[in-house]
Amino acid sequence: MKTRRFQALLDELGGLTPIQRTALATALKAGGSADDVIALLESEFATAPACGHCGCEDFSKWGVATGLKRYMCKACGRTFNALTGTPLAHLHKREKWLDYARAIVDGLTLRKAAACVGVHLETSFRWRHRFLSSSKKAKATRLSGIVEADETFILKSAKGSRGLVGRAPRKRGGKPKKTGTSPDDYDIVLIARDRSGATTDHILYDLTAPTTAEVLKPLVAKDAVLVSDGRGAYAAFAHAESILHIPIITSRGEHVYRGFHIQNVNAYTSRLKQWLRPFRGVASWHLPSYLGWRRSLERLAEAFTPERCLRAAFRCEPT
Numbered sequence: 001m002k003t004r005r006f007q008a009l010l011d012e013l014g015g016l017t018p019i020q021r022t023a024l025a026t027a028l029k030a031g032g033s034a035d036d037v038i039a040l041l042e043s044e045f046a047t048a049p050a051c052g053h054c055g056c057e058d059f060s061k062w063g064v065a066t067g068l069k070r071y072m073c074k075a076c077g078r079t080f081n082a083l084t085g086t087p088l089a090h091l092h093k094r095e096k097w098l099d100y101a102r103a104i105v106d107g108l109t110l111r112k113a114a115a116c117v118g119v120h121l122e123t124s125f126r127w128r129h130r131f132l133s134s135s136k137k138a139k140a141t142r143l144s145g146i147v148e149a150d151e152t153f154i155l156k157s158a159k160g161s162r163g164l165v166g167r168a169p170r171k172r173g174g175k176p177k178k179t180g181t182s183p184d185d186y187d188i189v190l191i192a193r194d195r196s197g198a199t200t201d202h203i204l205y206d207l208t209a210p211t212t213a214e215v216l217k218p219l220v221a222k223d224a225v226l227v228s229d230g231r232g233a234y235a236a237f238a239h240a241e242s243i244l245h246i247p248i249i250t251s252r253g254e255h256v257y258r259g260f261h262i263q264n265v266n267a268y269t270s271r272l273k274q275w276l277r278p279f280r281g282v283a284s285w286h287l288p289s290y291l292g293w294r295r296s297l298e299r300l301a302e303a304f305t306p307e308r309c310l311r312a313a314f315r316c317e318p319t
């Protein structure tokens with residue numbers, strides 16, 4: 001194809017929605033690419049080969065089974081392959097894994113991912129949480145400089161908490177019966193972010209000062225400047241730890257105090273909530289995966305590729 005025509009084609013592809021891109025990638029790869037997936041994961045395994053049962057590094061080759069090289073561990077005497085002991089063990093249809101990872105990178109809902117990749121909804125559910133199992137670990141553990149902190153309330157959903165089939169979800173997003181910020185209706189998430197972009201979030205059991213302090217104490221450097229809203233828990237923490245604290249009292253119309261503000265963390269929260277909207281409510285016990293998923297998308301941007309997503313799931317390590 002001539003360069004100009006190829007460039008025109010690329011320009012058109014740039015205008016595709018995430019769903020269209022996933023569908024196109026799936027169509028182009030029709031016929032499966034299980035070999036690509038196996039090659040990717042076996043090369044990952046080769047970087048730190050060890051028994052998936054006991055972690056021993058002393059083993060011998062033991063043929064091939066279900067398309068994967070098999071090994072025999074000299075310590076525990078059991079056979080294993082590259083996937084043993086990883087979140088990807090015992091999942092079928094390997095030829096669709098990279099397409100499914102693409103659906104994750106594109107932020108598709110369970111149903112859209114299932115339709116685009118061509119798997120059952122329950123498979124989509126299982127794969128999503130296996131593929132994202134490491135994402136919840138990838139969060140900043142230390143924040144320094146100007147640290148903005150704020151809490152947000154995310155509407156709870158019972159969806160997915162007991163499987164997908166045969167029951168109507170109790171709630172599917174929208175508005176809860178009671179307004180307010182009852183822990184029954186919402187998960188409370190404390191989000192903190194410094195000016196380098198390092199970001200972390202923690203689900204709080206309540207809004208009390210001890211709970212907030214427990215989260216912030218290991219996170220916020222002693223010489224940081226903590227900027228938050230006027231909630232007393234932040235002031236109490238900063239006072240106890242002798243950290244400089246700038247409260248922004250929005251109820252008094254304050255948004256900036258001498259150049260300090262919480263607009264970075266608020267913008268992050270807005271993007272998170274807008275991104276969560278199509279999921280129409282997230283079950284509490286899946287919320288850490290979704291929060292980690294969002295952090296990966298923000299932190300890695302274009303570098304968050306299907307291969308990287310799959311590799312992280314395989315390694316059980318943050319993307």
Ligand SMILES: [Zn+2]
Nearest residue numbers: 051054073076
């Ligand atoms: Zn072993």
